[in-house]
Amino acid sequence: MDKRTIGMWLYRNGGGDKIGKKIIKQLKERDIDVVNDLNLRHAIAKNGHIIYHGKENSGIKLDKLDLFFSYNAGEQTQYQMYLYQALNRIIPMINSYDAFALTEDKFHTSFVLRNNGIKTPDYKLCHRDDGHELKKIIKKWDKMVYKPTDGWGGVGLTKIENEANLDMLMPFLNQMDLRFFYVEKFIDYDNTDFRVDIVDGEFVSCYGRKASGTDWRTNVTSGGSVFMREANDEIIDVAMRACKATGVDIGGVDIIYDREKEEYVVLEVNGIPAFATPEQEKMGLNFNSKKIDLIVDLIDRKTK
Template identity: 25%
Template structure:
């Protein structure tokens, strides 16, 4: 079985996946997303140098938000060519836009923070009055806490909205969910759910590890597990990470769903499971099932 791992600019963790995959797959190839070429004509191909990834058994994507339009096309071609990926054809259209994913999750009965998607700073100011201050401002794309801001009054909100518009950034509003400085990353690998919590760094209300947050053990509630499974199903992910805020007492909400979620040895230790290995084993299991189906 052959596995390719496609990685974007901000992904450093594909080496970790490579290490595990090399023990399980017959061959493993790491491919930078910028090196890919999608070819349409008599045949469709996904070329990296002269290697056609449609000949691979499985491809695991670790693209980041900037590559998402490309990722949408890529996944569709791979799926059509019967290559196993961790996503369905539409998955990255939800994943790539935090506010579109809110819609899909809400439609599937999952609690999400009240969110307003608008291109107009003036409409945003009016909407913020309804949502109540403080209000969260988010660029629709963004990872690692970058692009997530907070305003406590109209005077703080309006200049940011104006500036973002001039930088042609789509920025949207969200109700601020009071929290104790932690949130939870719930990882879904097929039906298997594990996770950890993240505690913020000092005064930062964002808990992203890349923004200085620290991983701590999580006590996943039954609701978090069920919601994460529903979110994965609704967005078509076989493998993903959901960011959850809140607790059992005050209620939980899903903030976003990530295709390329953080992986590390420290995370494995904290969870008490080799999550990277579980991920690779799942891709291998599906590749095997797929090859048997073809026979």
């Protein structure tokens, strides 16, 4: 068998550089070479090949790799994703482009989850000219959340508590030239969530996030904080089914408890869930080693 070679693009902040080195070390122990830090920003496509032109490894044909492992949410661009899609037509990916694109879109994720029997907040997708429909919804739901379908980290989330809020928001949304609006019913919850990590169908870890002060968003980038939290069997089952439904090899599932309906609800499936930072490891989040082991096993299996 020819020696296997994969490409990897892993985030470097928050301890990501050390995580990458550990993954590379374990893969080399299995006789798998890694071409590291392959940012598709520095690649071009021509004549049936996607060729990398970075400072290192310049000239390598990415389509000749055995697999590409892309794990960098913060630096993704439209160009990179376009090449990501093309490359995945030729070689295996973790996650696949289809799974990545699905989980990047909140409406499509909710649509797929609901059709697989997984609870999500009630939602509506409306054409931009259906302002009257949004007013009907706010009267029915009392409170709702406007979400950009392709946002992450809590950016752009807007809580709408009455018609006056909606009237103020609509001109702003129209200025953005959006073609449609996605809204979810605001869930009565305790301002905490469960982040459950799944790799290759196996449970890795669970921790909690709590909104700060009077905010309702639990995202760390929006001021939320991480705390130790155990997952029960029901939460783990929901997370596993959500990852299976969306097709992700690696997924971080955000789950809250709906106090009104007394049930667990999936808010989001994140295709690039972060490893624990050094600071979080000090507070007891010790799942990095297990996650690395499972990712290495997954790469090994997908390249055989």
